[in-house]
Amino acid sequence: MAMIAGNIGMMDAAYFVGRNEILTWINATLQLSLSRIEEAASGAVQCQMMDMTHPGVVPMHKVNFDAKTEYDMIQNYKVLQEVFNKLKIEKHLEVNRLVKGRPLDNLEFLQWLKRYCDSINGGIMNENYNPVERRCRGGKERNSKGSHKATKSLHVNNVTNFGASDGAGSNKISGPKQGKIGGAMSDGVHSASNIQALTDKITGLTLSVEHLEKERDFYFAKLRDIEILCQNPELENLPAAAAIKKILYAADAKESALSEAQELLGSVNDADKTEVEADT
Template sequence: LDCTLGKEGTGPLDLVCLVKGSGYPSTLPQTSISKRSSNMAVNVFSTSSTADNLSRHDLLSWINDSLSASFSKVEELCSGAAYCQFMDMLFPGSIQLKKAKFSTNLEHEYINNYKLLQSSFKKMQVDKIVPVDKLIKGKFQDNFEFLQWFKKFFDANYDGADYDAANMRGGDQLGSGRGLGGGGGGSASSMPRRTVPSKPINRPSLGRAPATSRIGVSNKASPGAAPRHNATNQQVEDLTNQVVEMRLTIQGLEKERDFYFGKLREIEMLCQDDEEGGSAAPVQKMLDILYATEDGFAAPDEEVPPPAEDEEY
């Protein structure tokens, strides 16, 4: 069930819903979603629909491109600095950007950034609770979920105006400085390389040469062990993040499956009841069931539905 906002009128916006696979929209008037005014943001809510959700790499690329930043991991967003600058981009003057700490690893400065963000949310009437205690711990899942929500919020409010992010934050670096290439995507290019001397090292053969040779071999092998160990840890961390990301996707799909199955079950029971009474099932009741919404299903941007394509197996 795809929902989107209709055109603005004199009253509250209408929520237009479209059942996937059909071309019949239904308008639900008098919804709780109100028009955006000059001093109020368009609110969005988390959704279990995963069709429009971007991967963590896509989201990081979007942030780095938009803010001239160099984040390599979702966990780095725990400082809250990126969200502060995004609010300055979306709503100029809504946040005291000069008080934000962009290059910091201190938890109390993370909290300061989130206080600025919450103050900006309150000013722009953004109905979102920021889980500061979870975000500042730098865990992937918590930061990834908040980032997914913020991307939807950004898309609903961005007017396309130009913004010089680096200049607005005074040239401060935002991110680890490694970008996506240094974040550990598991590729060989991101792994440390061992340096091999161009010429063999000649050692004197006087005295206890065999013992010296053994020591030399041991010292020569140890530098290579650290890069291999670091690369292995990075690969494990990257795979763990992928598992968490896939688990979130599965949870969303399961919730969406149960949502639509419940609708079909209600229609089935309605048809069975009317069949016993000898009359056809009322169309309006079935439409009410199909277009009903519940918490957790948001209204995405209005898009022209793509033509149906044959699936190949």
């Protein structure tokens, strides 16, 4: 397992997975409804992902899903670090950055985590794993009193409402009230149509994002193949391979490295011509 984690380098395709795909993966796997990467900054999500991947290794009763302060978040990461130590996973946790809720730092860690989870058993989730039950089991004792109070309050409200509706003439609806109800129904129809329109729009945008991510992954795979080819011992010292790597490893995205690559090839060609002329 340590070897698998160690093979996930910064040029791995894992770090090109978009935040929407990461959020979809988390929400679908753990039955959550996160809308932003920063919502996973507490470390609880990461702990449960490891609990799903390696059942029984994570002490879920120590994981605080309600962590809001940095202190509570750090406790979650301590649990996660202990799990990594048990599994001999050599992964450094930038806890100070993660608990700040920085989107990029948390995205990179979740990208790594997804790649790791996918590498275990082919990413196949245990069918018997119940994420909601596992979360509730950890906080069951902590939340038991609050649940009791909520149930009691709900019971009182139900009794009050029943008593109010049991009075004489309480089921009669006056004319003005009927008009208000009709207007509310009309507003409800409009709201439903607006929700449907927005849902269709979101679906269309999601499909567009998925298409773009697949296209990005396709071209990244091509570039990775070229990089591996250029690193071949028989080719890496050739001028053409050096020129190609000049383009691949260009750091400035605003300027093309093509001119530098062409100059490199030109200088090599000129040197070859000079050497040939000297030999003749």
